[in-house]
Amino acid sequence: MLELNKIEEFAPLCLSCLGRAFGKVGFGLDNRERGLEILNQLEIKEGSNLQERLIAQEIDCSLCDGLISEISNFRDLVIDSFSDFSISSFKIGTVVDKDILSREIEFQLQFGENTGEALKSQLNREIGISVYKKLGIEAKMDNPDAVAIIDTGYDIVNLEIKSLFIEGNYNKYDRTVPQTRWPCHSCRGVGCAKCNNTGQLYPDSVQSLIAHPFTIESSCSEDLFHGMGREDIDAAMLGDGRPFVLELRMPKNRDLDLQKIGKKVNVDNKDRVQASELKFVPRSRVAELKNTVCDKTYRVDVSISDKISIESLKKGAQRLTSTVIEQRTPTRVSHRRADLVRPRLVNSVDVVSFVDGMAELVIRAQHGTYIRELVSGDDGRTVPSLASLIDAKCKVEVLDVLNLHLQEKEEKND
Ligand SMILES: [Zn+2]
Ligand SMILES: [Zn+2]
Known part of the structure; x- marks a missing residue:
């Protein structure tokens, strides 16, 4: 050879x-x-x-x-x-x-x-x-x-x-910040007169407030924020918070003191956004988080414009408890979600108080339930609803997420 x-x-x-x-x-x-x-x-x-x-x-x-x-x-x-x-x-x-x-x-x-x-x-x-x-x-x-x-x-x-991935839970008390950065529609993030040259529709977000000290400490090129679902901008996220993974791309420094940086986040953003339980995780946690859903408990302030008694309110709440409702995709989100009728289980609706036409309710419901529409009925697109059961006009004025029931989490299917 x-x-x-x-x-x-x-x-x-x-x-x-x-x-x-x-x-x-x-x-x-x-x-x-x-x-x-x-x-x-x-x-x-x-x-x-x-x-x-x-x-x-x-x-x-x-x-x-x-x-x-x-x-x-x-x-x-x-x-x-x-x-x-x-x-x-x-x-x-x-x-x-x-x-x-x-x-x-x-x-x-x-x-x-x-x-x-x-x-x-x-x-x-x-x-x-x-x-x-x-x-x-x-x-x-x-x-x-x-x-x-x-x-x-x-x-x-x-x-x-390799990116750094940091998992934690966040709480949001400020009802003006979205979860993630939101580029300005007019300039798509470049900066224009409409957005004060920030490129952003909102000056702050949970992402920007939490990521800020991490991007400085790591000298990364950009950050991405992966939340396990999200709440509305004007909803607070209370209780143990919502899991997220912060991704830091092209970090120059990988040796971060998470406790120290987490503390800075919390001091700088007192009464707005807090982060807890910070730890390094592998990339695979992002997909796991994105694919996980669970029941949630909400606290809502509801204005009820028709005169009703607290007894009939409680009766209506009772009738929603352990009920599967049918929710057609609300018009407010129809631009980003398919127009479908989804069955959703409402575990419980409790009346905390009812004073001067304002009710405070605690609602636990299956993942993906639209709480505002569960209350208002969304012009007949959610059936039944609190409004239809008590035969009165109902509107959610304030909505907080009290708890994510992560111990009973399940895999996302739609
Ligand atoms: Zn050679
Ligand atoms: Zn702009």
Whole structure:
């Protein structure tokens, strides 16, 4: 199988490229040593000195086009690209010109299938080892902090830094902030006269208030906020709060003191937004959170414009308890949700007080129940409703989420 004339067709080769053609044969040698050994075997067979006929300096190799000679250069490019980031593990990838790759395949196929190691594999491994030796950070195939993809044709490193994911619960007491940033409709976030050049429809959001100190501490490029559902802008989120995952993209600093930053969030946003139970989580928590739903308990202030007695109000509330209602998608959300009739279980409706036409109710209902419409009836789109059962006009004036019943959570299905 070792035929001199076949090898000579591809000469001059560097020792690595010769050795790599047998990279999967034998252990304990690197490709250069393996190349030397093959050269020795060939010389014994042919009885002549072949070094000059076959072998070139790495920089003059016609197979790798000198890429093997550039390993220390690639290492330095990678180290330079890492310099702004605090990372503890990394992985190397390489982009190599396809003509080089196809020539290598052609060369290696002469010696049989599955005997050779790919050029990219040697580059990735040796650059990785070299970076490890200089920086002392771990080379890791599975889920490293940084992936450096070197475009060997242009000496460019494309760096991907793993996002940080921080889970917590938030409470919202300020009834003017949406959950996430809301780009201005007119300028789509660029900034215009309508939005005071902020690019935002609302100056603050739960996202912006919580993320602010995290983005500063981590020097990330942007933040994303993944909530487990959301409440209306004018609804408060009370009780144990609502689970969320804050994603910090391209963080320069990964070593965050979550308790300290969480405390800053809470001091800076007293009476507006609070965050608790902060911890680092894997990316998979985002999908889990997005796919989880649960019953919720609400506190609502309802104005009832027709004169009714507290007894008939209580009777109406009682009749809603343990009832499956049919809710057609309210017109206020029909632009973003399909127009469907959804059955929803109302677990309980309790009347806390009823004074001067204002009732305070505590309602527990299945996930996805539209509480405002459960109360008002939404012009017959929700059946039955509190309004239809007590035969009076009812309107939710204030709505708070009191509790998410996470211990009985379920998977989302619509
Ligand atoms: Zn070579
Ligand atoms: Zn604008």
